[in-house]
Structures are given as C-alpha cells and as structure tokens.
Amino acid sequence: MSTEQEQRTIRCLVAKVGLDGHDRGAHVIARAFRDAxxxxxxxxxxxxxxxxxxxxxxxxxxxxxxxxxSGAHDTLVPKIMDGLREYDAFEDTLVLVGGIIPEDxxxxxxxAGVAEIFGPGASMAETIEFVRENAPER
Amino acid sequence: MSGDDTLVxxxxxxxxxxxxxxITKIENRSPGYRELVSQLHDHTGNAEVIGITGSPGAGxxxxxxxxxxxxxxxxxTVGVIAxxxxxxxxxxxxxxxxxxxxxxxxxxxxxxxxxxxRGSLGGLSTATTDAVKALDAFGKDKIIVETVGAGQNEIExxxxxxTVAVLVPPGSGDDVQMLKAGILEIADIFxxxxxxxxxxxxxxxxxxxxxxxxxxxxxxxxHGMEDMAGDEVESDDADEDDGTGWEPRxxxxxxxxxxxxxxxxxxxxxxxxxxxESGELEAQTRKRYEAEIKTLLxxxxxxxxxxxLAARGGVETYVDRVxxxxxxxxxxxxxxxxxxETCVRERRQD
Numbered sequence: 001m002s003t004e005q006e007q008r009t010i011r012c013l014v015a016k017v018g019l020d021g022h023d024r025g026a027h028v029i030a031r032a033f034r035d036a037x038x039x040x041x042x043x044x045x046x047x048x049x050x051x052x053x054x055x056x057x058x059x060x061x062x063x064x065x066x067x068x069x070s071g072a073h074d075t076l077v078p079k080i081m082d083g084l085r086e087y088d089a090f091e092d093t094l095v096l097v098g099g100i101i102p103e104d105x106x107x108x109x110x111x112a113g114v115a116e117i118f119g120p121g122a123s124m125a126e127t128i129e130f131v132r133e134n135a136p137e138r
Numbered sequence: 139m140s141g142d143d144t145l146v147x148x149x150x151x152x153x154x155x156x157x158x159x160x161i162t163k164i165e166n167r168s169p170g171y172r173e174l175v176s177q178l179h180d181h182t183g184n185a186e187v188i189g190i191t192g193s194p195g196a197g198x199x200x201x202x203x204x205x206x207x208x209x210x211x212x213x214x215t216v217g218v219i220a221x222x223x224x225x226x227x228x229x230x231x232x233x234x235x236x237x238x239x240x241x242x243x244x245x246x247x248x249x250x251x252x253x254x255x256r257g258s259l260g261g262l263s264t265a266t267t268d269a270v271k272a273l274d275a276f277g278k279d280k281i282i283v284e285t286v287g288a289g290q291n292e293i294e295x296x297x298x299x300x301t302v303a304v305l306v307p308p309g310s311g312d313d314v315q316m317l318k319a320g321i322l323e324i325a326d327i328f329x330x331x332x333x334x335x336x337x338x339x340x341x342x343x344x345x346x347x348x349x350x351x352x353x354x355x356x357x358x359x360x361h362g363m364e365d366m367a368g369d370e371v372e373s374d375d376a377d378e379d380d381g382t383g384w385e386p387r388x389x390x391x392x393x394x395x396x397x398x399x400x401x402x403x404x405x406x407x408x409x410x411x412x413x414x415e416s417g418e419l420e421a422q423t424r425k426r427y428e429a430e431i432k433t434l435l436x437x438x439x440x441x442x443x444x445x446x447l448a449a450r451g452g453v454e455t456y457v458d459r460v461x462x463x464x465x466x467x468x469x470x471x472x473x474x475x476x477x478x479e480t481c482v483r484e485r486r487q488d
Contacts, residue, residue: 008166009229009256034230039254044237051243055236058249060158088155138162 010135012063015043015052017080020070025098029065032124038063038131049076053083056093062135068099078112092136098122142170146177149276154246157276161251164268175268181275185217186410189296190284191324192305197331199238201305201393201402202284206248207241208399209280216242217249217273219266221285221295224254231255235284249273263294264433270298293324298426300419301409303327303402306345309337325386326409329402333390345388383416384409439478446474 014030016023023045033040041059043052056064064084066077077097084090090113097109098118106117115134118127148156160178163171188205190198199220206216218239224231233252242248251269255262266283273281285295296302304325328345330338387405391398413419447453456470 008168009254011162030232034225034232035228037228037230039224039230039252040232041236041252042232042234044240048244054244054246055250057154058158058251059236060155060162088153138159138168 010038010063010131011041011059011061012038012065012131013041013043013052013056013059013061014065014067015047015055016045016067017043017047017049017052017076018068018070018072019046020068020072021045022069023067025069026067029067029098029124029127032128033065033131036128036131049079049083052080053087053089056080056084057087057089060089061093062138063094063096063131065096065098068097068101071100073097073099073101074105074108077109077114081113092138094131094134094136096127096131098127142174143177146174149178149272150181152277154249157249157272158251160272161269164272165253165256165265167265171268175271178271178275182271183274185270185274185278185281187270187274187281187283187299187301188406189299189302190282190305191286191296191302192329192331193307194286196305196307197393198284198286198305199235201329201331201391201399202235202282203239203241204393204396204399205282205403206239206250206280208396208403210242210245210248214279215247215249215277217251217270217276217278217281219251219253219269219273219281219283221253221255221262221266221283223286224256229256249276249278263298264430264437266295267298267430296324297429300413300422301326301406303329303406305329305331306341307332308335308341326384327402327405328386328388330388330390331393333398334392338390342388342390349386349388383418384412442478443474446477450474 012033014026014033016026026042030040030042041055041061043055047055052064052066055061064080066073066080068076081090081095084093084095095114096116096118097114101109101117101119109117116130145156145160149160160174162168163174190202192198202218202220206218209216220233220235222231222233222235231254233254236250236252239248239250242250253262253265253269270281270283283296283299302324304327306328308330328349330341330345332338387409389398389402389405391402393399410419413422447456456465459465460467460470
C-alpha cells in the first residue's frame with residue numbers, strides 16, 4: 001500500500017558495439033539522456049553483441065540505443081536482436097540506432113525490430129521526445 | 139497478481155529476465171512489489187553479502203570486477219549491485235560502473251545491476267535490501283553491493299552486507315582523516331587499493347594506527363552493535379582482548395591486475411567464519427531485520443500521514459496558518475497524528 005507510490009524512471013543503455021572507437025556521439029547522447037532525467041548505463045567501447053544483450057537484460061532497460069559508425073550495423077544489430085529474443089527481452093525493449101546508416105540499409109534494420117534510426121543532424125530534443133513517447137509500458 | 143506469481147516462479151527457476159524485472163519493480167516501487175518481496179523472503183538467507191565502499195576513484199568497480207572473476211573461477215555465481223548518485227535536479231544519472239566489469243562481460247552468471255540513488259533518502263536502502271533479497275532468492279552464492287562512501291546514506295546501504303570493505307587509495311592522508319568520522323566504524327576490512335602507487339605504505343601505516351586507536355577508544359564498536367553484547371558468544375581468539383573480537387584487517391591490492399585479490403577474498407572468508415563462530419552473524423541478521431521492520435514502519439506511517447495531509451488540503455495551508463501565528467508546527471503534528479493515535483489505541487484494547 002503506502003510505500004507503493006510508483007517512482008518510474010526511464011532506463012537506457014547507450015551501447016557501442018564492434019570495432020568502432022568513435023564514442024563522442026554516444027557520450028553526447030548519454031549526457032542528454034541524463035539531463036532529461038533518464039538513468040543511463042553506458043556500455044563502454046568495443047562491446048560484442050553478447051555483451052550488449054547481457055547488459056540490456058540484466059539492467060532491464062526500457063531503451064537500448066546502439067551507436068554505430070563503423071558500417072557493420074547489418075551484421076551486429078540483428079545479432080543483438082536475436083540475443084534479446086533469446087532472453088525474452090525483445091518485446092519490451094525500445095531499440096534505437098544512432099550513427100551513419102545508409103538509406104538503403106534502413107529498411108532491413110526496421111524489419112529486424114529497430115524502432116527508429118537517428119542519423120547525423122537528428123536533434124537531441126527530437127530523440128528524447130521519441131524515447132518519452134515510445135518507452136514501453138511495463 | 140498471477141503475473142507476479144509467475145514472475146516469482148520464473149525467478150526461482152533461474153530466469154535472468156525475471157530477476158531483472160523483479161529488481162525493476164523493486165526500484166520503481168511498482169504496484170505489487172511488496173508481495174513480490176514477501177514471497178521471496180522464504181528463499182533467502184543463503185548468499186554471502188559483501189559491501190564495498192570508498193571514495194570516488196578508489197577503484198571499487200575494478201576491484202569488484204576482479205572479485206567476481208575470481209569467484210567465477212571457483213565455480214560460484216555472483217550478483218553485483220552498483221549504486222551511483224543521481225542528479226538531485228533532474229533525477230537523471232549516468233551509471234558507469236558497468237564499464238569496469240571487463241572480466242565478466244558475456245558471463246550471464248555474473249548478474250550485474252546498476253542502481254541510481256534516485257534522490258530518495260530512506261528508500262534507497264530499502265530498495266538495495268530488497269534487490270539483495272532478489273539475488274539471494276535467485277541463488278547467487280556471493281552478492282556484492284558497491285557504493286560511493288559519501289555519507290550516512292551509503293553507510294545504511296553497506297549495512298545490508300555481512301562483511302564491509304572500505305577502499306582507501308594511497309596518499310589520501312586527508313581521506314583517512316575523514317574516515318574517522320564514520321566509515322571507520324563500519325569497516326571490517328580496509329583495502330588499500332592501487333598499492334603499487336607511492337604512498338601506499340604510508341596509508342597502510344596510518345590505517346593501522348587508526349585501527350589501534352579505535353581499539354583503545356571505549357566508544358568503538360563493531361557496527362555499533364555492542365549493545366547486542368548479551369547475545370555474544372565469548373570469542374576464543376586469545377589475542378583479542380577488547381571483547382569485540384574482530385580487529386579490522388588491512389589488505390593491499392592492485393585491482394587493475396588482480397594483485398592481492400586472492401588475499402582479500404580469503405580475509406573476507408576469515409571474517410565470515412568469525413561471524414558464524416562468534417554468533418555475531420545471528421546478531422547481525424537480527425539487527426538487520428529489526429532495522430528493516432523499523433524502516434518500513436517509518437516509511438509506511440509517513441506515507442499514511444502524507445495521505446492524510448493531502449486529504450486536509452495539503453501542507454501549504456498549514457504553513458500559512460503557522461506563518462499567521464494561528465497555530466504552530468507542534469500543534470499541527472498533534473492534530474494530524476491524533477486520529478491515528480486514537481485508532482491504534484482503540485484497536486489494541488480490542
């Protein structure tokens with residue numbers, strides 16, 4: 001009863017996956033999410049898809065933001081999706097991809113289950129708004 | 139409710155997602171979380187809980203990573219709860235401890251969970267205690283609670299642990315001074331991390347002096363539990379003459395390459411067996427449950443009163459009246475508590 005006033009906070013995992021050392025974007029988005037009142041877990045650099053899945057499952061994040069600038073999104077993102085499925089975390093995790101994703105590759109990522117792709121020029125406010133509106137109900 | 143029942147079953151059956159979700163419910167205080175934790179209680183009491191605290195940058199996360207890896211090598215499963223502060227303004231937080239868990243990435247049997255302080259003072263220690271219960275019920279052998287040792291709040295948190303280790307980086311002369319203020323009393327083990335750095339020897343020496351001073355002080359006590367001395371079995375260690383039985387140990391580690399971690403872990407084991415033999419473990423557990431009950435009571439009554447306050451038009455109206463000198467804070471408190479007082483007393487007489 002009484003101590004059950006719900007205090008929900010949106011939790012995000014900002015993930016860098018694969019051989020991609022460009023983390024400025026990930027840092028910027030992590031800070032922006034923090035300032036928006038979210039709890040942000042940052043994966044650190046050079047994580048494998050399995051590491052990302054482990055973190056997303058254990059931390060029970062509402063949002064998984066994958067930052068990829070290496071061009072390997074077409075192999076890495078589906079691996080992460082499969083991992084999320086394996087642990088029953090696919091359904092209620094909002095997956096976003098940020099970085100350089102060619103127009104031609106986008107459809108494939110959406111089909112894999114990515115909710116939205118934010119490329120260069122996407123505004124921070126827009127991204128935060130998208131998260132607020134689409135963070136899964138639990 | 140049935141959803142929560144399956145959640146408990148799934149957790150007990152070792153499903154990671156269920157464990158993660160239970161901790162989320164605990165953190166969010168989602169409807170039904172109390173029943174969840176109640177159901178878990180029966181399955182707890184098997185894990186060994188270790189609290190790690192120390193100033194920022196002392197190397198806590200790195201040490202925890204190496205500890206977890208060593209336990210895993212021995213075939214034990216590990217749960218880690220890492221608590222980071224959150225912004226008091228936005229509530230947002232960057233929880234960075236996970237980055238240091240390099241030795242255990244991809245190993246699902248190390249369950250690592252980041253928690254933020256979420257600005258709630260009493261609530262955090264409750265949430266931590268409950269999350270520890272979830273990990274315990276899940277069947278983790280070792281549970282490590284890691285937090286920045288900055289104040290009373292953190293001290294409350296590490297008290298959920300059987301063994302408390304305080305990390306002290308070398309050359310922190312002033313920090314050692316600061317430790318006297320409170321963290322000293324809670325430490326079972328001092329870890330001088332980064333022991334390969336200049337000044338490590340000196341820090342060890344300072345700590346040693348401090349521990350000896352503590353022993354000479356009549357106010358000193360292990361976890362402040364000397365008032366429980368009635369339950370205490372006489373320690374059979376001949377070299378212990380102060381009756382408390384456990385003199386805080388000082389170990390040196392270099393967490394980044396794993397030096398001294400084995401020794402640290404065996405010191406923990408030593409402490410745990412001392413706890414069991416001296417009867418302190420039971421006393422500690424009793425004390426902990428007592429504190430838990432009291433905390434819940436405090437929170438629940440506070441929430442009840444909040445409700446009452448809101449029903450009467452909120453605190454602002456009372457503040458106005460106090461400002462106008464129509465009433466005073468004590469009278470307001472009396473007025474609000476009176477109905478509860480009456481009700482409770484009447485019930486008791488039935």
